[in-house]
Amino acid sequence: MENILQISHLNKSYNGIPALKNVNLSVRAGEIHGLVGANGSGKTTLMNILFGQPVIHETGGYQGEIAFAGRRIEFKNCSQAISCGIGMVHQEFALIPDLTVAENIKLGREHTLAFTDRLLGRQFSYIDNRHDRASSLQALRKLGIELDPDIKIMDLSINLKQFVEIAREIDRTDLRLLILDEPTAVLSQDNSWMLLEILREMSGRGIGILFISHRLEEIQAVCDRVSVLRDGELVARYEKNHIHINQLARDMIGHSVIKAAAGKRKIEARPLITFRKFSVAMPGEEIKNLDLNVYEGEIIGLTSLPGHGKLALGYGMMGLYPVAGEVWFNNERIVRMDAMDNIVKGIYALPDDRQGLGILADQSLENNIVFTANQAKNMFSRSSLFPFLSMLDHRRTVPHVEKMVQDFDIKCASFKQKVRELSGGNQQKVCIARALTAEPRLLFVAEPTRGVDISAREKILSMLIEINRTRNMTIVFASSELDELQRVCDRIAVMVQGKIFKILSPDSPEVDFALALSGETGMDDDV
Numbered sequence: 313m314e315n316i317l318q319i320s321h322l323n324k325s326y327n328g329i330p331a332l333k334n335v336n337l338s339v340r341a342g343e344i345h346g347l348v349g350a351n352g353s354g355k356t357t358l359m360n361i362l363f364g365q366p367v368i369h370e371t372g373g374y375q376g377e378i379a380f381a382g383r384r385i386e387f388k389n390c391s392q393a394i395s396c397g398i399g400m401v402h403q404e405f406a407l408i409p410d411l412t413v414a415e416n417i418k419l420g421r422e423h424t425l426a427f428t429d430r431l432l433g434r435q436f437s438y439i440d441n442r443h444d445r446a447s448s449l450q451a452l453r454k455l456g457i458e459l460d461p462d463i464k465i466m467d468l469s470i471n472l473k474q475f476v477e478i479a480r481e482i483d484r485t486d487l488r489l490l491i492l493d494e495p496t497a498v499l500s501q502d503n504s505w506m507l508l509e510i511l512r513e514m515s516g517r518g519i520g521i522l523f524i525s526h527r528l529e530e531i532q533a534v535c536d537r538v539s540v541l542r543d544g545e546l547v548a549r550y551e552k553n554h555i556h557i558n559q560l561a562r563d564m565i566g567h568s569v570i571k572a573a574a575g576k577r578k579i580e581a582r583p584l585i586t587f588r589k590f591s592v593a594m595p596g597e598e599i600k601n602l603d604l605n606v607y608e609g610e611i612i613g614l615t616s617l618p619g620h621g622k623l624a625l626g627y628g629m630m631g632l633y634p635v636a637g638e639v640w641f642n643n644e645r646i647v648r649m650d651a652m653d654n655i656v657k658g659i660y661a662l663p664d665d666r667q668g669l670g671i672l673a674d675q676s677l678e679n680n681i682v683f684t685a686n687q688a689k690n691m692f693s694r695s696s697l698f699p700f701l702s703m704l705d706h707r708r709t710v711p712h713v714e715k716m717v718q719d720f721d722i723k724c725a726s727f728k729q730k731v732r733e734l735s736g737g738n739q740q741k742v743c744i745a746r747a748l749t750a751e752p753r754l755l756f757v758a759e760p761t762r763g764v765d766i767s768a769r770e771k772i773l774s775m776l777i778e779i780n781r782t783r784n785m786t787i788v789f790a791s792s793e794l795d796e797l798q799r800v801c802d803r804i805a806v807m808v809q810g811k812i813f814k815i816l817s818p819d820s821p822e823v824d825f826a827l828a829l830s831g832e833t834g835m836d837d838d839v
């Protein structure tokens with residue numbers, strides 16, 4: 313097979329700090345080439361260079377040579393890459409919030425009416441909305457998704473946005489190279505496998521695919537070759553039959569990973585928070601009349617198929633969508649849902665959309681970690697006669713931030729570095745560090761390991777278990793990763809159509825979870 317992409321001696325630095333060091337990599341036409349590496353190892357930087365993302369030139373460009381279909385290229389913007397037949401599914405979505413699903417999928421490739429084409433010319437012609445809606449629906453259905461093409465992107469949950477981003481690329485007919493930066497991080501297992509099937513089918517048509525994922529089992533299942541990046545250097549490459557997950561993990565991290573697991577225990581049924589007929593009007597992820605008791609000191613898992621409500625509980629507690637019904641916390645009714653009021657009460661909700669809601673992108677790492685704890689509880693301020701003049705006490709923030717950076721292995725140039733400049737996985741870790749810093753009594757956390765590497769994933773899970781055990785922090789852990797919930801939780805609530813369908817013990821057989829997720833009653837007894 314000929315090489316569609318050839319990268320030679322690629323180097324890239326940000327403010328003098330190397331992110332890619334002498335990288336040589338090729339992708340053949342019709343090949344699925346995996347790219348793996350720990351958080352901050354340079355994967356997104358490489359993709360951004362290939363796709364002509366402006367951030368690369370804004371930060372001083374790169375050195376080295378890239379050839380695409382035999383021609384040397386140096387894209388200054390994404391349109392140049394697109395017009396050559398390169399597509400990209402971004403880790404941080406590149407969708408226009410104000411436009412609809414169909415408008416985003418067809419953007420720049422709208423079908424126009426033949427009649428007005430002839431009359432006005434293609435440039436001024438009318439868009440054939442019926443055609444565009446139908447072909448958008450078709451692309452989404454390939455992914456197993458039924459979604460109203462007229463919904464605006466801003467009203468979609470993060471996993472539905474991911475579907476739209478992928479559908480936009482698979483709808484293209486001129487693709488020669490498709491780059492996917494962690495496309496499955498927000499998808500359910502079923503949807504991920506569906507996507508992998510589509511990638512196989514696309515590669516069968518001669519399209520080269522460069523596929524980044526932290527889910528090594530996907531890499532093993534679908535890739536013809538895989539390259540491993542470590543600290544910006546390509547340290548290993550394997551052919552299909554020689555791809556082994558443990559070896560990849562060792563190449564990425566430099567050591568083996570120990571899986572986190574909490575021991576089984578009996579939790580007293582003393583409710584800390586009670587939901588009665590609780591509803592959250594979050595589009596695409598609605599909760600309807602949910603009844604649930606969360607017991608003091610437990611870790612309770614929430615899982616569901618996409619769109620069945622597991623993510624909405626945290627958003628509801630932040631007051632981000634209209635809620636109805638009753639919530640009782642510590643025997644007191646919460647009358648008004650407000651994120652800051654709740655944090656002061658001891659309830660912290662960490663949503664899955666951390667890009668949109670979790671980080672203060674232009675603030676330093678230090679400010680991000682201590683901000684909420686300080687706002688709500690004044691935990692890091694210097695004492696002052698005039699509270700409005702009080703400033704951060706760096707003698708207290710620095711050791712705390714140091715510990716968090718160490719505990720979560722956050723890769724950063726300094727504590728003053730803007731969070732925007734951290735890699736996606738490291739931004740995730742900052743959000744979790746911020747939540748833990750506020751020392752809530754009750755933590756709602758959604759998809760905490762999304763986008764983090766295998767080593768960080770285990771660190772985050774261990775950290776949740778540790779704070780639960782040592783500080784008696786009650787945790788509501790919403791996730792699509794059943795394996796993680798089973799290792800960490802005391803009980804796992806399965807939601808179907810916005811309600812609790814069944815509460816299972818973590819060691820219930822897989823089949824009971826599968827049945828419950830699809831709304832079928834199995835033989836297993838509830839917890």
Ligand SMILES: Nc1ncnc2c1ncn2[C@@H]1O[C@H](COP(=O)(O)OP(=O)(O)OP(=O)(O)O)[C@@H](O)[C@H]1O
Binds near residue numbers: 326331352735763765
């Ligand atoms: N705009 C930027 N300014 C400064 N440094 C940056 C910028 N973008 C990335 N970096 C740094 O470059 C390094 C590589 O980051 P990159 O996002 O490419 O990693 P990654 O392998 O994609 O990580 P992840 O798996 O977490 O997404 C990191 O140390 C990151 O902090």
